[in-house]
Amino acid sequence: MLFHTTVRRELARSFGATLVVLLTIVLTMMLIRTLGLAAGGSVAPQDVVLLLGYTALSHLPTMLALSLFIAVVATLGRMYRDSEMAIWFASGVSLSRFVRPVLRTSWPVLLVIGLLVLLVWPWGNRMTIELRERYQQRSDLSRVAPGVFQVSRDGNRVFFVERDGDNDATRARNVFVLSNDERRETVVSAHGGHIDNNSDPERRILVLEGGQRNETDRSDGTLTLSRFDTYRVVVDEHQARTAQERSPKTMPTLDLLRQPGPRQLAELAWRFGLLLGAGNLLLLGIGLSATNPRRASNWNMLFALLGFVVYYNLINLSQAWVSGGRLGLAGALLGLHGAALALALALLWWREQGTTARLRLRGSRA
Structure with missing residues (x-):
C-alpha cells in the first residue's frame, strides 16, 4: 500500500x-x-x-x-x-x-x-x-614511568625508579620509596630492585637490593638510619571479589x-x-x-x-x-x-x- x-x-x-x-x-x-x-x-x-x-x-x-x-x-x-x-x-x-x-x-x-x-x-x-x-591491580612499581614520581593507589607511598635496559617491567634501578602513615615517615633508597610475585600469591612484594632506610618517628621525632643488602616492601595486596x-x-x-x-x-x-x-x-x-x-x-x-x-x-x-x-x-x-x-x-x-x-x-x- x-x-x-x-x-x-x-x-x-x-x-x-x-x-x-x-x-x-x-x-x-x-x-x-x-x-x-x-x-x-x-x-x-x-x-x-x-x-x-x-x-x-x-x-x-x-x-x-x-x-x-x-x-x-x-x-x-x-x-x-x-x-x-x-x-x-x-x-x-x-x-x-x-x-x-x-x-x-x-x-x-x-x-x-x-x-x-x-x-x-x-x-x-x-x-x-x-x-x-x-x-589497577598491577604492582605500583610496574605502573611508574622512568624518571617520574608516582603516587601509589592508596596515596601512602611515592615511587621513583629508573628502568633497566632489558625492558623487564618487574626490575628497576635507583629506586626511591617514600612511605607515610600516622606513626612514621620512611624514606628508602636502593641501587636496584625487582618484583617478587611467587613468594606470596596474595601480595606483590618489592625486593630492594643495596640501599639504606631513613625512618622518622612522628611522636618524638626520633631518626633511625639503617643500611641493608636486601629489603622487602609490600606494594600491593590482592582482594578477590566475591559474588556478593x-x-x-x-x-x-x-x-x-x-x-x-x-x-x-x-x-x-x-x-x-x-x-x-x-x-x-x-x-x-x-x-x-x-x-x-x-x-x-x-x-x-x-x-x-x-x-x-x-x-x-x-x-x-x-x-x-x-x-x-x-x-x-x-x-x-x-x-x-x-x-x-x-x-x-x-x-x-x-x-x-x-x-x-x-x-x-x-x-x-x-
Missing part, C-alpha cells in the same frame, strides 16, 4: 541519518573521556580503543531509542509542515493509522534494543570493569532473576524499563509530532526532546526507588510505563479527535 510504503521509507531514512549523527557526537565525547582516563592513569593507554568499544555498546540501547524517537517526530513533523498529513487526513486516513507502519518499521530496532539491554549491557560493563581492575560484591550492572539478566535482592530488582527495573520506554516513546512521538504548517517552528521537536529527558530520568528514578525498597519491580514497571502508555494513547486520541473536528468544520463550511 502506498501509505505504508511512504511512511516506512521516510521513517527508515530519518532513523539512519539521526543514528549516524548521534553516534558521531556520543563517540567523540566518549573518546575524549576515555583519553582523559588513560592520561590520569585509570586505564592502560593500549586499551583505549577496546574500552571505547565496550562503552559504546553499553550506551547503544539509549542511542537507538533516542534515534527512533527523533525519527518518528521529525518524519511526521515534516509531513505536517508540508501539508502531507492534511492530504492523508482528507483521504480518510486517521492519525491512529500511522501506528502500524511505525511499529512495522521499528520492531527490528526494538528487538536489537532488547538484546543489547538484556545481554550486551552486562557483558560490556563487566569487560570494562575487568580492564580497569586489571590495570559484584555490581548488578555486570550480572546477566538470568542471575538477577535468580537473586531478587533490592539492587538486583532495581537493575531489572532499569533494563526492562528502557525497553518498555522505547516502545512507549514511539506512540508519544506520533502524538507529539503534530504542528501547524502555517507556523515555521520546531517547538514540537523541543517538546519531544524534553519529554525524552524527563522519561529517561524517571526510569533512573524508578531504579533508585526499587533499590531503596520504596517500590517493587512490578509496581515500578506498571506505574511508570503504564502511565506513559496511557498518556501516549490519550494524546493520540486527542490529536485524532481534534483533526476529525477540523475536517468536519471545513466540510460544513463547504
Whole structure:
C-alpha cells in the first residue's frame, strides 16, 4: 500500500541519518573521556580503543531509542509542515493509522534494543570493569614511568625508579620509596630492585637490593638510619571479589532473576524499563509530532526532546526507588510505563479527535 510504503521509507531514512549523527557526537565525547582516563592513569593507554568499544555498546540501547524517537517526530513533523498529513487526513486516513507502519518499521530496532539491554549491557560493563581492575591491580612499581614520581593507589607511598635496559617491567634501578602513615615517615633508597610475585600469591612484594632506610618517628621525632643488602616492601595486596560484591550492572539478566535482592530488582527495573520506554516513546512521538504548517517552528521537536529527558530520568528514578525498597519491580514497571502508555494513547486520541473536528468544520463550511 502506498501509505505504508511512504511512511516506512521516510521513517527508515530519518532513523539512519539521526543514528549516524548521534553516534558521531556520543563517540567523540566518549573518546575524549576515555583519553582523559588513560592520561590520569585509570586505564592502560593500549586499551583505549577496546574500552571505547565496550562503552559504546553499553550506551547503544539509549542511542537507538533516542534515534527512533527523533525519527518518528521529525518524519511526521515534516509531513505536517508540508501539508502531507492534511492530504492523508482528507483521504480518510486517521492519525491512529500511522501506528502500524511505525511499529512495522521499528520492531527490528526494538528487538536489537532488547538484546543489547538484556545481554550486551552486562557483558560490556563487566569487560570494562575487568580492564580497569586489571590495570589497577598491577604492582605500583610496574605502573611508574622512568624518571617520574608516582603516587601509589592508596596515596601512602611515592615511587621513583629508573628502568633497566632489558625492558623487564618487574626490575628497576635507583629506586626511591617514600612511605607515610600516622606513626612514621620512611624514606628508602636502593641501587636496584625487582618484583617478587611467587613468594606470596596474595601480595606483590618489592625486593630492594643495596640501599639504606631513613625512618622518622612522628611522636618524638626520633631518626633511625639503617643500611641493608636486601629489603622487602609490600606494594600491593590482592582482594578477590566475591559474588556478593559484584555490581548488578555486570550480572546477566538470568542471575538477577535468580537473586531478587533490592539492587538486583532495581537493575531489572532499569533494563526492562528502557525497553518498555522505547516502545512507549514511539506512540508519544506520533502524538507529539503534530504542528501547524502555517507556523515555521520546531517547538514540537523541543517538546519531544524534553519529554525524552524527563522519561529517561524517571526510569533512573524508578531504579533508585526499587533499590531503596520504596517500590517493587512490578509496581515500578506498571506505574511508570503504564502511565506513559496511557498518556501516549490519550494524546493520540486527542490529536485524532481534534483533526476529525477540523475536517468536519471545513466540510460544513463547504
